[in-house]
Amino acid sequence: MSMENMSGGTMAESRSEQSQGHISRSAGSPPPPEADETIIGLEVHCQLDTVTKLFCACSTDYRSDGPNTHTCPVCLGLPGALPAINKKAVEFALRVAKALNCEVLFESVFSRKNYFYPDLDKAFQISQYDKPLAVGGYLVIEGEEGEKRVRITRVHMEEDPGRLVHKGGADRARYSLVDYNRAGIPLIEIVTEPDMRSPKEARRFLNKLRATLEYLSVFDSEKEGSLRVDANISLQPEGWFDREKKSYKGRNRVEVKNISSYKGVEKALTFEITRQRNVIRKGQPIEQATRHFVETQGITTASRSKEEEQDYRYFPEPDLCPLRVSSWVERIDLPELPDARRARFIGQYGCSPNHARTLTGDLKLADFYEKVAAQADPVLSATWVADTLIGELNYRDMGIGSVTPSHMIELVTLVKSKVLTDRNAIEVLRTILDGILQKQPAGTPSQVVARLDLGATDSGIIPAAIADVIREQPQAVADYDSGKKEAFMFLIGQVMKKTKGKADPAELNTMLRKALHGRVQ
Amino acid sequence: MVRSRLSFSPDDRVNAFLTTCPEPEYGTGSLEGLTIAIKDNISTKGIRTTAGSRILEGYIPPYDAHVVTLLIAEGAAIAGKTNMDEFGMGTTTENSGYGPTFNPLDKGRVPGGSSGGSAAAIAGGMVRMALGSDTGGSIRCPAAFCGIVGLKPTYGRVSRYGLIAYANSLEQIGPMARTVNETSRLMQVIAGHDPKDSTSVDLPYCHTPDKNIQGRRIGVPEEFFGAGVDPAVAAKVWEAIEELEKKGAEIVTCRMPGMAFALAAYYVTCTSEASSNLARFDGVRYGPAVDTKKSWHDAFQERRGKSFGKEVRRRIMLGTFALSSGYYGKYYAKAQAARQQVKNDFTRLYKDVDVLAGPTMPTIAFRLGEKADPLSMYLSDILTVPANLAGVPAISVPCGTVGGMPVGLQIMGRPFEDEVVIDTAYAYEQAVV
Numbered sequence: 001m002s003m004e005n006m007s008g009g010t011m012a013e014s015r016s017e018q019s020q021g022h023i024s025r026s027a028g029s030p031p032p033p034e035a036d037e038t039i040i041g042l043e044v045h046c047q048l049d050t051v052t053k054l055f056c057a058c059s060t061d062y063r064s065d066g067p068n069t070h071t072c073p074v075c076l077g078l079p080g081a082l083p084a085i086n087k088k089a090v091e092f093a094l095r096v097a098k099a100l101n102c103e104v105l106f107e108s109v110f111s112r113k114n115y116f117y118p119d120l121d122k123a124f125q126i127s128q129y130d131k132p133l134a135v136g137g138y139l140v141i142e143g144e145e146g147e148k149r150v151r152i153t154r155v156h157m158e159e160d161p162g163r164l165v166h167k168g169g170a171d172r173a174r175y176s177l178v179d180y181n182r183a184g185i186p187l188i189e190i191v192t193e194p195d196m197r198s199p200k201e202a203r204r205f206l207n208k209l210r211a212t213l214e215y216l217s218v219f220d221s222e223k224e225g226s227l228r229v230d231a232n233i234s235l236q237p238e239g240w241f242d243r244e245k246k247s248y249k250g251r252n253r254v255e256v257k258n259i260s261s262y263k264g265v266e267k268a269l270t271f272e273i274t275r276q277r278n279v280i281r282k283g284q285p286i287e288q289a290t291r292h293f294v295e296t297q298g299i300t301t302a303s304r305s306k307e308e309e310q311d312y313r314y315f316p317e318p319d320l321c322p323l324r325v326s327s328w329v330e331r332i333d334l335p336e337l338p339d340a341r342r343a344r345f346i347g348q349y350g351c352s353p354n355h356a357r358t359l360t361g362d363l364k365l366a367d368f369y370e371k372v373a374a375q376a377d378p379v380l381s382a383t384w385v386a387d388t389l390i391g392e393l394n395y396r397d398m399g400i401g402s403v404t405p406s407h408m409i410e411l412v413t414l415v416k417s418k419v420l421t422d423r424n425a426i427e428v429l430r431t432i433l434d435g436i437l438q439k440q441p442a443g444t445p446s447q448v449v450a451r452l453d454l455g456a457t458d459s460g461i462i463p464a465a466i467a468d469v470i471r472e473q474p475q476a477v478a479d480y481d482s483g484k485k486e487a488f489m490f491l492i493g494q495v496m497k498k499t500k501g502k503a504d505p506a507e508l509n510t511m512l513r514k515a516l517h518g519r520v521q
Numbered sequence: 522m523v524r525s526r527l528s529f530s531p532d533d534r535v536n537a538f539l540t541t542c543p544e545p546e547y548g549t550g551s552l553e554g555l556t557i558a559i560k561d562n563i564s565t566k567g568i569r570t571t572a573g574s575r576i577l578e579g580y581i582p583p584y585d586a587h588v589v590t591l592l593i594a595e596g597a598a599i600a601g602k603t604n605m606d607e608f609g610m611g612t613t614t615e616n617s618g619y620g621p622t623f624n625p626l627d628k629g630r631v632p633g634g635s636s637g638g639s640a641a642a643i644a645g646g647m648v649r650m651a652l653g654s655d656t657g658g659s660i661r662c663p664a665a666f667c668g669i670v671g672l673k674p675t676y677g678r679v680s681r682y683g684l685i686a687y688a689n690s691l692e693q694i695g696p697m698a699r700t701v702n703e704t705s706r707l708m709q710v711i712a713g714h715d716p717k718d719s720t721s722v723d724l725p726y727c728h729t730p731d732k733n734i735q736g737r738r739i740g741v742p743e744e745f746f747g748a749g750v751d752p753a754v755a756a757k758v759w760e761a762i763e764e765l766e767k768k769g770a771e772i773v774t775c776r777m778p779g780m781a782f783a784l785a786a787y788y789v790t791c792t793s794e795a796s797s798n799l800a801r802f803d804g805v806r807y808g809p810a811v812d813t814k815k816s817w818h819d820a821f822q823e824r825r826g827k828s829f830g831k832e833v834r835r836r837i838m839l840g841t842f843a844l845s846s847g848y849y850g851k852y853y854a855k856a857q858a859a860r861q862q863v864k865n866d867f868t869r870l871y872k873d874v875d876v877l878a879g880p881t882m883p884t885i886a887f888r889l890g891e892k893a894d895p896l897s898m899y900l901s902d903i904l905t906v907p908a909n910l911a912g913v914p915a916i917s918v919p920c921g922t923v924g925g926m927p928v929g930l931q932i933m934g935r936p937f938e939d940e941v942v943i944d945t946a947y948a949y950e951q952a953v954v
């Protein structure tokens with residue numbers, strides 16, 4: 001490392017500060033750590049949603065079955081058993097590589113990653129090492145400052161290990177049980193360059209990646225444990241990192257392992273930034289280390305340093321032939337991906353860019369919207385699905401799968417034809433969602449409207465209600481006459497009450513004003 | 522399928538069997554009612570399979586190796602499991618966790634290894650045929666020492682599914698029998714494609730040995746008669762080669778310079794692969810259970826230290842070292858380069874000759890305990906490992922005796938020309954009957 005590159009400070013200063021893990025700076029007090037740039041890279045492991053495992057014919061649909069029921073000599077690692085590659089898994093991985101704009105290597109090789117752990121049936125994991133499936137791609141995300149490309153370093157395939165089960169909890173169990181149902185599930189590991197600059201960007205990358213993988217029909221994010229993330233994070237003085245071309249010669253980076261949810265990534269990284277800032281503020285060095293994310297507490301904890309020193313003794317797996325699939329990838333047709341669909345939603349349905357992004361950010365949501373937009377006003381549908389429905393679903397912790405498009409079509413149509421006011425339409429939606437949640441179906445929107453008497457009837461009842469209110473509220477009317485604006489709002493409210501909210505607010509406004517002014521005084 | 526039973530109670534005075542099946546079932550087919558012994562590193566459903574190791578004591582596989590399925594489908598009766606050097610690591614069958622096998626021709630000598638039990642079971646008249654496995658000579662060496670025939674097929678010709686791995690990239694299951702004809706007959710049953718073994722090729726073996734070798738070019742590498750080869754053994758083998766010449770073959774001498782690195786390449790490769798293959802034996806799933814009162818790391822280390830034999834521990838440590846970061850390039854990667862040189866030698870020679878011939882082993886069978894020094898044992902593999910490094914077929918056929926002990930003639934062929942190797946051996950065998 002050149003001292004000149006690092007600072008304008010003297011060599012002596014540099015050396016002394018460097019020994020503390022600091023970047024030396026030009027004279028004057030160093031900027032506070034808040035001014036540092038956050039450098040984040042991710043390693044994402046996703047389970048490929050194949051029917052059978054990566055190297056044997058066992059079913060991958062193990063989650064609702066008892067332990068060790070989806071196993072055979074191969075995935076149990078019994079002596080003599082041999083792996084045979086699942087072509088579907090390779091095809092899935094190639095789809096991912098292509099969608100991430102990667103170059104598929106002419107020849108990729110499976111290697112053995114050797115380490116002892118009871119959940120690892122063969123005491124080695126079949127993975128890829130120096131010759132991965134694909135390298136050098138990118139994924140476009142919505143960055144903090146507009147669209148940005150996050151570069152993909154590599155994409156490779158590997159097998160999932162089994163799982164340890166601690167009866168009575170990890171701390172109290174006297175022994176561990178091993179379940180090999182998960183052993184041999186195909187995984188894809190996607191490694192990014194350190195291109196993300198905030199936890200939010202990291203989360204957006206993951207969301208975009210998830211959407212892309214689901215559009216490719218190779219991944220089911222709803223399956224428990226289908227995604228695991230390791231994140232590298234370091235804080236570097238502003239601009240220094242880019243100048244040094246992704247070098248980590250500055251402050252050390254920390255690898256946070258064991259993150260298994262989308263929200264967890266943002267939480268873990270946010271915690272880690274605060275922790276590292278505190279260390280820096282105290283003038284202490286950041287140690288190159290592996291830390292574990294404890295999801296329940298939202299913190300990261302130091303792991304034993306021994307783990308980092310692990311020598312995996314990689315060597316080519318002699319029981320598998322090298323993969324030569326670069327010509328296969330050319331024959332793979334990709335489906336429409338999130339970016340293309342977003343553009344289409346804007347063009348075809350007239351969605352706003354924001355609505356289009358939200359709607360296409362999740363495959364099921366996008367499919368749902370298109371079903372609604374096919375039979376109801378597309379722009380109104382976009383507002384109702386992207387804003388109202390998602391808000392109400394999130395509030396109840398429900399997924400889009402719990403609502404049927406026909407309900408939404410009906411609801412949007414009722415709003416469009418002014419049978420329902422926005423306010424009452426929300427009421428109808430809430431009633432329906434609560435019904436689903438409580439497993440007491442509320443019926444179709446029309447049925448709910450009828451039952452709760454929320455529909456706007458002919459506007460004949462409005463003049464009658466206005467007449468009644470003017471007669472019953474002489475004081476308020478007098479206040480209105482004397483110029484008190486609040487009195488008008490009070491009177492509106494009274495009419496609304498009489499019409500059970502069915503009156504269209506704009507229409508009511510005009511009619512009441514007319515009625516007040518048209519009085520014979 | 523109609524299944525019958527026969528009774529099998531061999532007079533096993535040489536410790537050839539680790540397990541015998543007293544009343545094996547058999548069916549109909551080309552091997553109907555033939556008792557066949559299986560080396561103990563080949564998985565047999567319901568029959569104890571230990572690979573000669575204490576760490577697999579009591580392990581009963583829940584599945585059959587592909588070759589065993591094929592044998593049973595052709596009506597064979599599985600007679601039992603034969604003794605071997607632990608996990609195949611040895612040239613004498615003295616490294617078994619269950620005591621050595623003795624040579625039926627001289628009980629003061631070893632039967633060779635590691636498929637010593639299979640060879641002894643045939644030579645001792647207990648079974649007609651047997652399966653062995655050959656990683657660096659483990660079929661051919663005991664065949665030579667016991668005076669029987671043993672074929673190491675071309676790599677990929679016989680499925681390895683169910684063979685407890687020692688060195689995956691080198692080893693093949695192969696047939697052993699009294700005669701070339703019977704060896705060929707057994708090969709016909711076990712060869713062929715198996716989708717469960719990704720290195721298996723789709724090339725069935727359907728062949729009747731043909732003794733006509735008129736015009737066949739036989740190369741004799743000088744290195745096969747170099748230092749360490751007993752002159753009396755060399756003389757016997759030359760006699761055999763001359764016999765082939767009399768039957769119409771053309772003999773040419775040649776050089777195989779890659780032999781200089783063959784042993785080193787072989788031992789680095791096989792110990793590296795073994796260190797990884799044998800890591801799974803941790804006392805959790807098979808073998809004697811670990812002490813659950815101890816921590817996982819302490820418990821499995823103790824189990825491995827106690828249950829693996831000395832030679833196995835030595836090779837695991839060698840292989841672990843060869844693969845460690847910082848040494849990989851120096852050892853494993855270099856071994857692969859040397860291996861490629863050996864392959865290149867064969868490719869070059871096979872442009873000019875059809876087969877290569879020489880001794881199987883540099884000497885006759887060792888006396889028990891003679892090869893206590895591991896290095897001298899490793900050196901005795903020098904003539905058999907080249908065929909494994911190159912993946913080519915190689916057979917050992919008896920060619921007379923020295924001091925009353927058999928000598929083996931080794932014939933190596935082009936990849937996937939196992940038939941030519943069989944024919945050449947058959948021509949010699951028929952000439953001297």
Ligand SMILES: [Zn+2]
Pocket residue numbers: 053056057058070071072073074075076184
């Ligand atoms: Zn399986």
